[in-house]
Amino acid sequence: MTRSVWKGPFVDGYLLKKADAARASTRNEVIKIWSRRSTMLPQFVGLTFGVHNGHKFIPVLVTEEMVGHKFGEFAPTRTFYGHAADKKVKRG
Amino acid sequence: MSEKRVCLGKIVGVHGIKGEVKVKSYTVVDKDIASYGTLEDKTATKHFNLKVTGHSKDLLRVKVLGVEDRTAAAPLIGTELYAPRGVLPEIKAEEEYYETDLVGLKVLDAEKKEVAKVTGFYNFGAGDILEIKLKSGRTEMLPFNKGYVPEINLEEGYIIVASTGMVFIEDEEGSKEC
Numbered sequence: 001m002t003r004s005v006w007k008g009p010f011v012d013g014y015l016l017k018k019a020d021a022a023r024a025s026t027r028n029e030v031i032k033i034w035s036r037r038s039t040m041l042p043q044f045v046g047l048t049f050g051v052h053n054g055h056k057f058i059p060v061l062v063t064e065e066m067v068g069h070k071f072g073e074f075a076p077t078r079t080f081y082g083h084a085a086d087k088k089v090k091r092g
Numbered sequence: 093m094s095e096k097r098v099c100l101g102k103i104v105g106v107h108g109i110k111g112e113v114k115v116k117s118y119t120v121v122d123k124d125i126a127s128y129g130t131l132e133d134k135t136a137t138k139h140f141n142l143k144v145t146g147h148s149k150d151l152l153r154v155k156v157l158g159v160e161d162r163t164a165a166a167p168l169i170g171t172e173l174y175a176p177r178g179v180l181p182e183i184k185a186e187e188e189y190y191e192t193d194l195v196g197l198k199v200l201d202a203e204k205k206e207v208a209k210v211t212g213f214y215n216f217g218a219g220d221i222l223e224i225k226l227k228s229g230r231t232e233m234l235p236f237n238k239g240y241v242p243e244i245n246l247e248e249g250y251i252i253v254a255s256t257g258m259v260f261i262e263d264e265e266g267s268k269e270c
Binding site: 018021022025027028029030031032048050056057058059060061062063066073074075076083084085086087088089090091092 | 098099100101118119120124180183185187188189190191192194213215216217218219220221233234235236237238239240241244254258259260261
């Protein structure tokens, strides 16, 4: 069952404070979070979060398409890293 | 010096009685394994020309030229299929690299001192992530961007990282609330 619209998206309060601090900082800093259940809000776009997956922090750069999703979706807890013979990577 | 090679897949089983084999492809599009020309085994003694005939769950069904029955196909199980690095098409986009070119490179700090090695790249849907293995044996994940990886030198075989771990914003007291 989907969440009622009148409640609004769920976000842990401390994330908003940390996001404000990150935006004020000009350095390439990552916001360390354990709140995998929080929803990505439009004001998080462009910030990089380190989302805990149970044993380490996975860097998650928030883009516009990710708004509305939960942080936990981008930091898998069980991972098959896979093979990559001809896979390309792009430096952002 | 021999050219660097790329492992494109592995023969993991046989299919039917006409000499078809099942191949686990390591390429992004699994059928592309047959488009890189003649492949060879790890020791470069056997050569294979592949023709994809279909899928068997997540594996490819492949006909190897010259292998006509199941008895001839069975000894091939476990063979890894390699191609020279040169067969991969040239990348024209800026700031794009083949993962296979970067894995294994030395990781230097800002003072050009070796601190780690590149062990892999991941993408869980939120940008490319670089994984490095420090000399202590610990692995670290870094966002693959110019802030963290300011220089990549493929000719000399190193990358320079701004820091060997993610730089976190200072934790305020009580900020971890869950």
